[in-house]
Amino acid sequence: MSDSSRSTLAPRSLSWVGALLRPGALALGILLFPIAAVAGQEPPDSLGVRPGRIAPDSMAADSLALQSQPDSVSADTIFYNLPGFEGEVPDGWETGVWSWDHEGIMVAGASTLAELVAEIPGLIVLAAGDYGTPSAISAFGSGGGGLRVFRDGFEVLPLGGGVVDLARIGLAGIRRVRLERGMGELRLELWSREYDDGRPYSLVEAGTGDLDTNIFRGTFADPTSLGGSVAVGLERVDTRGPGGAEKGNRTGSWLRYQAHKGDDAGIALDFRRMGTESEVSDYASPVIRTDWALRGRMRLADGLVGEAYLGKSSHEVEDERDAYELEGGSRSQQGLRLGYSRTGLWARGEYRRYGGDDVPANRLDLSGGVSRPGFGGVSADMARGSWTDLSTSSTRVRAWTEPLLGVLSLFASREAGTYGAGTTALLEATPPAPDSTTDEGGEPAEPAEEVASVPLFGITDRTATRFGATLSWRGASLSGAALSVESDSLIPLGIEPDRGSPFLAGAKRAGWEFWGSVPTPMQGLRLQGSLQQWDEPGPYLPERIYRGALVFHRVYLDSENFEFWWTIGVRGNSPMTVHILGEEDDDGLRPLETVPFYQNWYGRIQVRIVTVQIFIGWDNFIRRRNLQNFPGRVLPITRTWYGLRWTMWN
8 A cells, every 4th residue: 555545544633523513522532542431331231133123135234222221211210202103114125115223324334325225226326426416316217206305204305406415414313214115206214313211312423534534423312301302413524535636525413302291292393404515616515405394293092193394494505606696495394294003004194285496385195004914915105296287196006925835925016107306497398308219220219209298397107017026945035026117208306417407208118126135154144135127228227236245243242242244245237327418429319428337346344342333344445447427427436434433321
């Protein structure tokens, strides 16, 4: 290793921590003292594996249970949480649902939300550069209108695009993340920390690494403060970017106050702020997103919970260049939610009203399902939204079985309907450009017919099916599914790299996907992988998407106070077109831009000693060059980072 390479591994000054929270610098210093200091705490009675939880793929772990036990709390300490909405489609490859609890989030080692979900089979992460630049996700070729994001039930609305910019959603204070990989629409939900006992809780995470990368994330929660409960979170990630020439950072904060009437009712006020800065001249910088929400929730009867809420999201651009002088604005929302659940049965209804540009006027969502151990389950969702002059409606039905004879399980889903995307570019009603695909004779497709068939104003009609089976035997699972997706238009994401791109004529795609998890003779070691293959590629839809990993996890000692994880994996895809038109070719067509083959080999190691974790990670350790998700936006050749996490109860 050269001297210059070594220099990038040295921690930079953490002066920015003081800008976040001055006491945080002291906390980070404490982390550098011997781990023996941890022994002075009263750790939970058990830090062992939580029964009944299986980690999906390589993202989440089923242990690291740092919850304290009730007997470690004074009998006089009384704490409350808001009543929860129970009942949902269970996690699994068959249902297309993946989730991470608090322990799983920490084990994943993700610094951003996009990094956390990157290992989902068939999911494409679209990063426009290093930290501080826009990012989004796509599955099954979805674009604008194909992603909804929620935090504690409050919708995180897109501000200036067709989907939410995930670079402006933080992980500080998050206890759970859930992704529903729908073929018509992705649904990403986040829940803030709740309380397991009456003691104040703190989590401090700090790390550094290549490219002057510095990471800080801190959470503090007090369940018995100011007549209710208080929680605060801070986070910061910064880097000097590829080649040291594209500095960027993300700085976020979160504050919540809750007042409770026992466990049956309460109100919660949340405030969140996330700012991004980048020296990439193509993007506005700095940009600040602010969200606040006021929620009131009540248990109306046994199994019945109701909620009313209101809030506002705003988008502030401090860039003074002419291209960004009209950026910014705000969106508001108010809503009512009602949920009912019994053992194996759930139903939920929600009505929302929105205010502001590029959002629907209102939306109604209904969902429900039933699940029976030993048999399986079925669920159904319906949504209807009203835009200025148009409306959207969609349905989804899913069914799955438990393993028949303990070996074979079946599953199927169908989604159909219209989805709206309110990007400014779409609402200009510019005639759509034809897709640059060719007909069966190899000649360019006639654009006139395609243009006439495509709706305007950001509404796309999409139909999709998925059905397959899973074979389970002796701890191994192998699964396959047939896929079909048809849409009448292809809508850009609407984030900065493809903002202003026209939407294209639709297409029909057919494909297959496979998933497997197989134990090895070595205790605690598994081989996991997935493959998604399509008959032909499309925008945001490579012909082949794959994941693979060797995952090791064990808990040691009778006290279970020593835990070890390591992962070596790869994620990649074939060349991918993106929703950006290139230069006109010899035939007078403007083909879509294409990014090259993508392959990222990565490694993760984590060790837990009582309540302290030591972690180290590598991205693209084989140093493959020219990794990019958008044309010309090259990602770092490689990055190594390392640090500590310390969980404390006061």
